[in-house]
Amino acid sequence: SQQGEEDPQALSIQEGENATMNCSYKTSINNLQWYRQNSGRGLVHLILIRSNEREKHSGRLRVTLDTSKKSSSLLITASRAADTASYFCATARLGQNFVFGPGTRLSVLP
């Protein structure tokens, strides 16, 4: 299956620390995206990285993509309590739809 799998399932850190979440997938992709979901809300797009890119930054977010290992990581630097949410990776393959992983639940403790 194309589905991404996030790791870890849950992560708890202190405010100010960095949070790293990983995503692995099984088939070739065109791009990989990360989404955030706050409790009781819809998913919000964070960042997209194309298959020919290796690293991308957006504010405190850093995403890497290793197509040879079929994996991606999302790094949130200097975490804040407001970063507490579930984070999902979504893979997209040519001609097919987005497929979401089960997510990583991040808790940032003040």
Add this chain to the structure above:
Amino acid sequence: DAGVIQSPRHEVTEMGQEVTLRCKPISGHDYLFWYRQTMMRGLELLIYFNNNVPIDDSGMPEDRFSAKMPNASFSTLKIQPSEPRDSAVYFCASSLQRGSGANVLTFGAGSRLTVL
């Protein structure tokens, strides 16, 4: 734009009743997706439309589920009759392109359905 608008936000109903969930996508978006989210199964794609036409409904769990998109600004997901196992959060999302492009999904806030 107000984003993707879903209604109702919460619905509690009894088993056997008909449930209709509604979605207004972002103006100009060609694609509309219906997802279901549960703790056990995560986020599942139920059906998607392109220019109001259903393209892939292979994710619709049973014949009890149906979806329509009568025009570019409105879609419904109907469950008839509803069952307790249908309890979930149902999300509508829209995009300019399917996943192969560089565009992204914009999600609504979701409709939380509880079937007693």
